Amino acid sequence: MIRIEDIKKQFGDQEVLKGISTVFEKGKTNLIIGKSGAGKTVMLKILVGLIQPTSGIVWYGDTNFSALNTKQRKAIRTEMGMLFQGSALFDSMSVEENVRFPLDMFTNLTKKEKEIKVDKTLERVELTGSNNKYPSEVSGGMQKRVGIARAIILDPKYLFCDEPNSGLDPTTSMKIDELIRNITAENQITTVINTHDMNSVMEIGDNINLVHLGELAWVGTRHEVMTNKNELLQDFIFASPFLQRLRDAANLNKNA
Amino acid sequence: MFSRPEKLSMYWKETTRQMIDIGIGSLVIIGLVSVFIGAVTAIQFAYQLGSSSIPKYYIGYIVRDIMIIELAPTFTCLALAGKVGSNIAAELGGMRQKEQIDALEVMGVDTTAYLVLPKIIAALTVIPMLVVLSAFMGMAGGYTACTVGGLVSEAEFMQGLRAFFDPYNIWMMEIKAFVFAFLLTSISCYQGFFVTGGSIELGRASTSAVVISNILILLADYVLALILT
Numbered sequence: 001m002i003r004i005e006d007i008k009k010q011f012g013d014q015e016v017l018k019g020i021s022t023v024f025e026k027g028k029t030n031l032i033i034g035k036s037g038a039g040k041t042v043m044l045k046i047l048v049g050l051i052q053p054t055s056g057i058v059w060y061g062d063t064n065f066s067a068l069n070t071k072q073r074k075a076i077r078t079e080m081g082m083l084f085q086g087s088a089l090f091d092s093m094s095v096e097e098n099v100r101f102p103l104d105m106f107t108n109l110t111k112k113e114k115e116i117k118v119d120k121t122l123e124r125v126e127l128t129g130s131n132n133k134y135p136s137e138v139s140g141g142m143q144k145r146v147g148i149a150r151a152i153i154l155d156p157k158y159l160f161c162d163e164p165n166s167g168l169d170p171t172t173s174m175k176i177d178e179l180i181r182n183i184t185a186e187n188q189i190t191t192v193i194n195t196h197d198m199n200s201v202m203e204i205g206d207n208i209n210l211v212h213l214g215e216l217a218w219v220g221t222r223h224e225v226m227t228n229k230n231e232l233l234q235d236f237i238f239a240s241p242f243l244q245r246l247r248d249a250a251n252l253n254k255n256a
Numbered sequence: 257m258f259s260r261p262e263k264l265s266m267y268w269k270e271t272t273r274q275m276i277d278i279g280i281g282s283l284v285i286i287g288l289v290s291v292f293i294g295a296v297t298a299i300q301f302a303y304q305l306g307s308s309s310i311p312k313y314y315i316g317y318i319v320r321d322i323m324i325i326e327l328a329p330t331f332t333c334l335a336l337a338g339k340v341g342s343n344i345a346a347e348l349g350g351m352r353q354k355e356q357i358d359a360l361e362v363m364g365v366d367t368t369a370y371l372v373l374p375k376i377i378a379a380l381t382v383i384p385m386l387v388v389l390s391a392f393m394g395m396a397g398g399y400t401a402c403t404v405g406g407l408v409s410e411a412e413f414m415q416g417l418r419a420f421f422d423p424y425n426i427w428m429m430e431i432k433a434f435v436f437a438f439l440l441t442s443i444s445c446y447q448g449f450f451v452t453g454g455s456i457e458l459g460r461a462s463t464s465a466v467v468i469s470n471i472l473i474l475l476a477d478y479v480l481a482l483i484l485t
Contacts, residue, residue, distance in 0.1 A: 048362050070366075074262075077364030088359040091350075102363055105263050160362075 001026045002047065002158065002190055007056035009042055016042050018214040019056070027188045028206035029181055033196055035236065038211045041162060044194045048082060048160055049073055060158070078106055081151030085163040087143040089135040089150070095122070096131035099149045106154065117153065125149045125179060141172035145179070152183060158190045159183070165197040173197065177204045198237065201225060210236060262365060267374055274378035278340050282386060289335050290390040293327050294319055294397030302407040312408045316416020319398035324425045328391035330477050333436035336383060337469035341444035344375055345465035348448030349458040357449070372445045376438065383437035384430050391429065428484045435476050440469040 002024040009017040016039045024030040024047075032040045045051040047058060049065065058065040060076055068076070089098050096118055103114045122128055125145040135143055144164060151159060161180060165173040181204045184191040193200065201208060205222035210233055217232040225237060238244045261267045298319050305315070348371060351357050360367050395417060402408045408416075444465040451461040 045358075050358055050361060074364040074366075077362060080362055080364075082359065082362045084355045084359055086354055088355040090356055091354075105266050105363070105365060 001061060002192065003059040004043075004047070005057040005059070007043070007046060007058070008054045009039070009046060009051065010054045016214050017046070017053070020211070020214075020216045022209050022216055022219060023207075024190055024192050025207055026190045027185065028191070029184050029204045030190070030192045030207040030209070031201060031205045032192065032194045032209050032211060033201055033205075033236065034211035034217075035196070039214045040194045040196075040211055043211065044160060044162055044192065047192060048080060049077070078154060079157040080160065081154065081156035081158070082160040083144065083147045083151050083162065083164055085166055087135070087140075087147040089143060089146055091135055093134075094131065095127065095133050095135070095138065095146050098135070098146055099153055102150065102154045121149045121153050124152075124183075140167050141169075141176065144168065144176055148176075148179060148183070152187075155187065156189060158192070161191070161193040161195075163195060163197075164193060165195060165200055170199065173199060174203070180204065198243070201237070212236075261369065267370065270370065271374040271378050274375050275382050277343075278336070278378055279382035279386065282336060282339060283389075285335060285339060286332055286386050286390050287393050289331060290323075290328065290393035291397035291400075293331055294323055294394030294399075295401035297322055297327065297394070298398035298401045299405065299407065302402065311412075313412040313416035313419065315402060315408050316395075316398070316413040317419045318416070320395055320417050320421075321425060323391045323394035323398075324429050326477075328394060329387045329429050329432035329436060330473065332387050332390045333383065333433070333440055333473050334470055336386070336437075337440045337444075337473060338466050340379070341440045341465045341469045342462045344441060344444040345448035345451075345462045346458065348445060349451035349461050352449065352451050353454070353458065368449070372442075372449065375445055376441045379437040379441040380434060384433040387429060387433040428480075431484065432477065432480055435480060436473045439472050439476060443469045443472065 003022075005021050007017050007020045008015070020039075020043065032043055034040050042051060046053045049058075053066065056066070060079075063076065065073065065076060090101070093101065099121060100114055100118050103109055103117060107114075109117070118131070119128070122131065125148050127142060127145050127149065130138060130142065130146075135146070138146065148164075159180070164176050164180060168176065177200050180191060180193065183189070193204075195201070202222055202225065205225070208218075208220055208222065208225065209216060210218040210230075212232050218228070218230045220228060220233075225233065228234075238247050298315055301315050301318050302312075305312070348357075351371070357367050357371070360370065399410075399413050399417075402413050403410050447461040447465040447468070451457055
């Protein structure tokens with residue numbers, strides 16, 4: 001479980017996060033949603049320690065992550081995995097080398113043991129046989145899956161995903177969502193996803209945090225999204241005219 | 257940057273990769289530049305001598321010393337600032353922009369140590385070797401230009417190469433090579449590592465890496481000349 005307490009972040013005169021407190025639960029897919037510029041990415045980067053908050057505390061279980069020095073943070077970071085928006089794969093390494101990198105850097109496994117673990121992980125993300133391809137030779141969806149494989153190879157306790165569906169077609173996007181949800185449930189890890197993809201919200205949102213102008217505007221589950229009357233949530237969810245028409249049609253049917 | 261490596265073997269692997277990139281990757285350009293500099297120096301000095309009473313073998317002596325003391329370390333490092341420096345800045349800048357540095361950081365890798373230290377160690381190891389090679393290639397260039405062009409006989413040039421040799425000059429060459437190597441890699445790493453923005457900023461960082469490295473190499477050359485001579 002990850003808990004954040006009164007997180008504030010200021011860049012110059014601009015206050016990007018205005019005191020956010022929330023909990024990201026273990027074994028669930030926790031979503032941070034909101035419009036562009038709402039502060040989602042800053043919040044995610046504060047969670048993993050890439051950005052220091054102006055004030056506030058990030059708790060990993062009972063550990064105050066914000067109070068740790070670089071050396072102490074390293075220990076927690078080996079329990080983290082992160083999928084970046086652009087996958088952030090190392091261009092000069094093959095798919096297998098990318099996935100194996102955390103094993104090479106942080107474990108003393110033998111070559112054979114690493115090989116088995118890499119093959120198993122690639123199989124888990126349905127990329128068997130792609131070992132020798134380079135990031136430039138695989139599709140965007142495959143790159144995301146390689147990114148997920150690299151993120152989970154050390155069996156992390158915490159998985160972070162920054163816009164995992166960006167640039168993907170709806171079918172591939174759904175597969176990525178399903179993969180993340182299954183990994184979360186199977187390994188009982190705390191997953192935090194930063195997204196504005198509505199399919200993800202409706203399909204895998206176990207715990208949804210709506211951020212609006214740097215403040216936490218709403219917290220709930222995917223089951224509550226459609227019924228909740230929060231104006232900001234409704235504005236965000238039904239932003240597209242197509243979804244608005246769908247909602248109006250559903251309301252008409254209900255009233256008829 | 258000098259923290260304890262997460263895994264020594266990974267740092268060694270990265271250092272050797274950089275050594276190959278800087279060393280093997282620069283052999284042709286350094287070889288070519290040095291041969292021509294040596295040849296031109298010999299021809300120009302022969303022209304300056306003209307019909308003066310200074311012995312012709314002095315051409316070999318001047319080519320040797322000017323290559324060792326000045327041209328090999330300075331020209332090699334100026335050329336490497338253009339080739340290796342811009343490459344380092346672009347590589348690190350690209351990694352920053354594609355969030356690869358962030359990815360390493362989230363994994364728990366000390367990014368400055370893993371990405372910068374191997375480059376500096378590789379440069380400090382390989383560039384002094386390239387400078388030695390440059391000095392030899394320069395002398396070979398001078399020899400070829402003189403003998404093929406009939407400016408001086410083979411025996412006279414060889415006599416000049418052996419005359420008045422002071423081993424201290426080799427030290428001077430290597431000290432310069434170490435200092436210039438450190439300057440060009442550390443400046444280029446800094447420019448690339450802290451790049452922000454998009455492709456225009458990346459281009460600027462790459463250019464700045466070359467320009468600042470060149471200026472500081474020339475400045476250091478002046479300071480070292482004052483100190484070492």
